Amino acid sequence: QKEVEQDPGPLSVPEGAIVSLNCTYSNSAFQYFMWYRQYSRKGPELLMYTYSSGNKEDGRFTAQVDKSSKYISLFIRDSQPSDSATYLCAMSPNAGGTSYGKLTFGQGTILTVHP
Amino acid sequence: KAGVTQTPRYLIKTRGQQVTLSCSPISGHRSVSWYQQTPGQGLQFLFEYFSETQRNKGNFPGRFSGRQFSNSRSEMNVSTLELGDSALYLCASSPGPANNEQFFGPGTRLTVL
Numbered sequence: 001q002k003e004v005e006q007d008p009g010p011l012s013v014p015e016g017a018i019v020s021l022n023c024t025y026s027n028s029a030f031q032y033f034m035w036y037r038q039y040s041r042k043g044p045e046l047l048m049y050t051y052s053s054g055n056k057e058d059g060r061f062t063a064q065v066d067k068s069s070k071y072i073s074l075f076i077r078d079s080q081p082s083d084s085a086t087y088l089c090a091m092s093p094n095a096g097g098t099s100y101g102k103l104t105f106g107q108g109t110i111l112t113v114h115p
Numbered sequence: 116k117a118g119v120t121q122t123p124r125y126l127i128k129t130r131g132q133q134v135t136l137s138c139s140p141i142s143g144h145r146s147v148s149w150y151q152q153t154p155g156q157g158l159q160f161l162f163e164y165f166s167e168t169q170r171n172k173g174n175f176p177g178r179f180s181g182r183q184f185s186n187s188r189s190e191m192n193v194s195t196l197e198l199g200d201s202a203l204y205l206c207a208s209s210p211g212p213a214n215n216e217q218f219f220g221p222g223t224r225l226t227v228l
Contacts, residue, residue: 032215043119043205043219044158088158092215101148101163101215102171103207108157 003027006089006106015115019076023089023106026070030091033065034103035074038086047087048074079113086110116142119208119220127226133194136223140187140208146170147189148217149181152203161204164189165211193225201227 006023013019021035032051036044048063050056056063064073076083090103120139128134140147149161160173164183181191187208193200203224207217
C-alpha cells in the first residue's frame with residue numbers, strides 16, 4: 001500500500017465550479033503538507049504549504065488538513081480553464097527527522113475545467 | 116528572484132551510457148533535492164543535499180548518484196543507463212534547514228534508447 005493515496009481522476013468540471021481534491025496518508029510522521037500544480041511538460045509549482053491541522057486560504061485556493069483522519073484537501077473556488085493541470089499532494093516528516101527533506105507525493109489528479 | 120534552473124532540458128542517450136544533469140537552486144537556498152517522475156511511478160525521491168552533504172537517499176540503485184558544490188549547485192549522475200531510466204528528472208530547492216518548502220525547476224527529460 002502506498003504511503004500517500006490520491007485519486008488520479010481524471011476530473012472534469014465546468015468553469016466556475018468548486019473543485020475538491022483529496023489525499024489520504026498512512027504515515028503518522030508526516031507533519032508538513034503541500035499542494036503542487038503541474039502543467040504538461042513543466043515542473044510542479046508550489047500552491048500551498050501547511051503544517052497544522054485546519055484551513056489555510058490563498059486567493060481561490062483553500063487547503064485543509066485533518067491529521068486525526070490522515071486526510072488533506074485542496075479546494076479551488078470559481079475554477080477557470082487555466083486551472084486545468086495535474087494537482088499533486090506532497091508530505092514530509094517533521095523538522096529534525098532524517099527524512100525531513102524528502103517529499104512523498106500522491107499520484108496526482110488530472111483536472112480539466114471546460115468553458 | 117530567479118527560479119530553479121536545470122540543464123540540459125532534453126537529453127537522448129543510449130543504453131549503457133552515463134549522463135550528468137545539473138541544477139542551480141534559487142539564490143540563498145541551501146538544500147537541493149532530486150526526483151524522478153514517470154507515468155507509472157509518479158514522482159519519486161532520489162536524494163537530498165544540504166551544505167554539500169547528502170542528507171537523505173531514496174530507494175534507487177547505486178547507479179544514481181549526486182553531489183552538491185559549495186555554491187549550492189548540484190549535479191546528479193546516472194551510470195550504465197537502462198531503458199527504464201527514461202523519465203523527467205526534477206530538481207527542487209528549499210531554504211533549509213528548518214524550512215522545506217521545495218520549489219521545482221522545469222526538469223530534464225531523459226530518453227534512453
